[in-house]
Amino acid sequence: MNTFGTLFRITTWGESHGKAIGVVVDGCPAGLEIDEKDIQKELDKRAPGQSEVMSPRKETDRVEILSGIFEGMTTGTPISMIIYNKDADSSKYEKIRYLLRPGHADFSYQAKYGHRDYRGGGRSSARETAARVAAGAIAKKLLEFHEIKIIAYVKELAGIKSSRMDYSQIYGNNVRCPDKNAAKKMEKAILKAKNEGDSVGGICEIIAMNVPAGLGKPIYSKLESDLGSAILGINAVKGIEFGMGFELARMRGSQSNDEFIVKNNKIATKTNHHGGILGGISTGMPIIMRAVVKPASSILKKQKTVNYKTMKREIISVEGRHDPATIVRFPPIAEAMVAIVLADHMLMAGRINPDKMG
């Protein structure tokens, strides 16, 4: 399934070395002002080639809107967006065509489909996430009307933790970290790994602010389920936690329970261990989640593997212009997916009119 969402739905398509990638956004109400610049701005945040810590690929990632917008406004019909692939160099993949790259989807795709586009990651490439970012830009615009804001940043990288939370810093450094000092150390750690032909992992924290109380569905569309599904659907993510997350395993109920209080005549909680969600439904407190992003699988360092045609063991060194720290490009993708889920839930809870902007 390449479609995600219930009322706000996205359908993505495209391979890293094919002609183009794209997305169809369905369920955006009519009357939302949007143009290509709104989309491009988000895409630029995830584009490679911005610094030494990223892949030097020059993907211009120029988005084009093909439908659904008329006279600067959405019409309620599907919004189709396309990004042509330009800087795709497939030659390097020819020689490792039958070698299973460790940590990659090569083997599982082969087992499933028998036939695959072996150039780059094909459909499993991180490039596909550009389409999600484009869709997320529309979801963000929609949420802005309700002052819902989503921020994602690198919380930890190669064991280095961010301790200050200065959001204004996030796009002021090369590693999307809200802590200037930690950012410098992270950058060094990435370059060190890169020089050794290796890669590093990290943790991204995502916060959604001003989400009204009452979003989410009990049981199977709990906010944790839907946000979890969205984030775990991004390449390289191997875990997600909400609020205090795994720390809760070592807490007592009397510690983890958040005391209810009255603040500005509204019910709130004193602490936010629950991360803004109780019983699967938002409480009005900030929604907080963290995702772990594994180190990039594509590394120059030599690794042992198997040639699935000969079934013989071989040595592989994955050449190409890879990211030594994919986590650095992760925040805008996470923001996009969270925006899509929240836009969907705002629609499902009747907080946004599904047909036309209020």
Next chain:
Amino acid sequence: MNTFGTLFRITTWGESHGKAIGVVVDGCPAGLEIDEKDIQKELDKRAPGQSEVMSPRKETDRVEILSGIFEGMTTGTPISMIIYNKDADSSKYEKIRYLLRPGHADFSYQAKYGHRDYRGGGRSSARETAARVAAGAIAKKLLEFHEIKIIAYVKELAGIKSSRMDYSQIYGNNVRCPDKNAAKKMEKAILKAKNEGDSVGGICEIIAMNVPAGLGKPIYSKLESDLGSAILGINAVKGIEFGMGFELARMRGSQSNDEFIVKNNKIATKTNHHGGILGGISTGMPIIMRAVVKPASSILKKQKTVNYKTMKREIISVEGRHDPATIVRFPPIAEAMVAIVLADHMLMAGRINPDKMG
């Protein structure tokens, strides 16, 4: 949405203090032998009142099959199962009707629906999970034909870690732990918390063995997404991780990548840091995941809260026969949800005939 799954679908219903709870299982092929005993066996694993570390409630949880089975075999039509509520004591809830229990869904349900069944947890009660376990029993039966086996156990509780992995022990102790010695310590920790009117949290590990390579859909129905959504949809779960999970944040690519090898003429990996899933698709290695279960919110200990009718602050002490360690009853629920997801993906991948048993 109270329906979960694509081809193998479950729809649950019922409140903790209503007449009954139940589930409709849709999409099970015809010709599967099943009777109430198969279901009851799984339900008994999650029943309360089995030891001092559990709630003393006596829920007999007697399941009755109402449709979809004829002459001992499924017919391909929906299987409806019902469990009547017997031992429901609502009196204790009357006096805390307007008090928001910290850590509970009271406030978020009230914000969403305006009107709710305040007795017990109503729909948000853990009791609802009995219906999932009943559905999971059918999924398990279906998976058995393909020798897929799912095991869940308590990996960590109140900071105490299980270090031995003797699966035969799991149901030999009161805390569902595969490590006899750790189990004793865990039991003590629970009783200590209980005596102090408090509760503890923990981590449950779930392993699915013999899952064939090739299950899962790239992009939005990655196995991690669907398993994650299923597990995060269980009460009290606040995080999930696959394979090495959050540890990956501190690893290098050269460490985390699993080397491909040939074993018994089949491609496998030497290590299993990826937890049996690459690119969202199963690799044939065991699928490994861990979920964090927060300490039970219902505690006898006094907590400050708000009366949402008067908007005044009050003190609450949640009386009733609560579980001091809900994690102890979690493993069969986790097994059920994982079985449901895998049965669904076996059907979606054409590995199980959707109409009739092979």
Next chain:
Amino acid sequence: MNTFGTLFRITTWGESHGKAIGVVVDGCPAGLEIDEKDIQKELDKRAPGQSEVMSPRKETDRVEILSGIFEGMTTGTPISMIIYNKDADSSKYEKIRYLLRPGHADFSYQAKYGHRDYRGGGRSSARETAARVAAGAIAKKLLEFHEIKIIAYVKELAGIKSSRMDYSQIYGNNVRCPDKNAAKKMEKAILKAKNEGDSVGGICEIIAMNVPAGLGKPIYSKLESDLGSAILGINAVKGIEFGMGFELARMRGSQSNDEFIVKNNKIATKTNHHGGILGGISTGMPIIMRAVVKPASSILKKQKTVNYKTMKREIISVEGRHDPATIVRFPPIAEAMVAIVLADHMLMAGRINPDKMG
């Protein structure tokens, strides 16, 4: 799939000769006043045994609500309803166990599932529609708030056409016909066929009034698609048409186009050839559709058929207490399905708050 709908969803289960049948209604907002009498009233309209023109079976069809209602109001959680099977006589089916009843689903179910409940129609029995009527009763209640009213009646039976449209007559005769005189003739025709061991077919017209303009989704959830799917999903229906329907094949555009006019300061059309739907979206004019219901397949008259076990030809005479004119019991089922579709579209168009009643 035994689930129908997007936001307002019903899941039905049960066989004609099993323990019970039932339905789970998901997506009804909280705060709707409803009790078993509201449901029973609708069920009574489709119950057999009301006159000589119906099956003499005594299905009391007593509905019981098991969940989702608290203190007389919906809570937003799934509403489970059950109807126990009482008057099921399976003995007559034993001797025709392997004979394929002409016009029945015996062969196609056997081809699909290999294994089936051969007693009565099993899952394919018209009895299953009682569950839909129960669900429809809730949808109707929901629509009443918006003054949307649905009326279904027998328009034609055994070639006899209803020419007067006196809605007050519909439940004043045994054949659910708004034309008193036609009703008498229809009744005679049924009894004649019955005496000859035969059955008759007919056409049911359904009208939905006060549906606001703007419901429906262009392209694949056009109102015609969704209403068509719902009505064609009822047993014995073999065709549906909207507005002028098949007559349009012989009309010119200048005749079929409905002139737009202004009426009470609102835009309307002078005629209603389009049946209240243009471009798949409601126009505010009454929605009009007609369904053809084939003559009941179960007839006493001898028919040639095949024994699928011996593959030999045999003669069958389908004994039992069958309806000679199933169309007579069709209107309340059609009303229910139309109500369910419209409630779903009211929710999808944001005209009904999905969480709580206004």
Next chain:
Amino acid sequence: MNTFGTLFRITTWGESHGKAIGVVVDGCPAGLEIDEKDIQKELDKRAPGQSEVMSPRKETDRVEILSGIFEGMTTGTPISMIIYNKDADSSKYEKIRYLLRPGHADFSYQAKYGHRDYRGGGRSSARETAARVAAGAIAKKLLEFHEIKIIAYVKELAGIKSSRMDYSQIYGNNVRCPDKNAAKKMEKAILKAKNEGDSVGGICEIIAMNVPAGLGKPIYSKLESDLGSAILGINAVKGIEFGMGFELARMRGSQSNDEFIVKNNKIATKTNHHGGILGGISTGMPIIMRAVVKPASSILKKQKTVNYKTMKREIISVEGRHDPATIVRFPPIAEAMVAIVLADHMLMAGRINPDKMG
């Protein structure tokens, strides 16, 4: 919702006067040989400008495949196809911008969305169906492996009935009719209406051959429901019937029931009044359905209408290069939608492997 299907899913997008239209096909197994010529061939069948009885628009309708095909074969990933709009002349729509074209979706779209692309039909234009035909071409290829063949033709036009069934004639005349003589009369009737600034309607019959017994799901995904929903989702369709259809209203059960027989050691029926579907499930007999297509709404003839801005009455004459008989271009669209539904049901019934071609 602009997505249709469960396992074989299509998502279409685009407006008649926008940059392009397109479709994403999801769920096609890997390993199916396909190229642009296979798609183009189907598109050419519905292209306008082929004769005097069609719109003289010159839509070259050149399809381009953007993803999902590698080395001539599908990869199991989504297939994105695009058709650029070339010959779009919007000038004529400027002057009727606020006039509601009778029979068109102008008013209902305006009521729903408030904002719309008024040029041509925008999203409600028949042009959108080109995207469905492209998707249908892939479904057809998939069905060919199982020798399932779908044929659609004009059965009736302007009251003239086709009486011979010579399938080889269908694309040998301008009106897609299997009866050469009737075709000539139909052509004359169209030209007469065209000269009078008017349009005509008709009936299209669609037959699916070699569909195996056992497709379809009882209750809500009956083949009639899903085929009905698909066909009723095509512009201008106002009714559908299966087998004997509306004629069944005047038949007795003893006449309409099809006698079961044994033919070539397989169970079949002697007649096919049921149109290949019993209990919602295919019987192995040809599936037969008929759809009524209303006369085109766009006519040159003067009609009275309303200007929705001034709310004043005005006279409209819809200029432009319109089809006087849209039914003539309908058969390939109907074939496409039926192919999509059957491919979906073949997958759902496990008759086609969802991951890779056998």
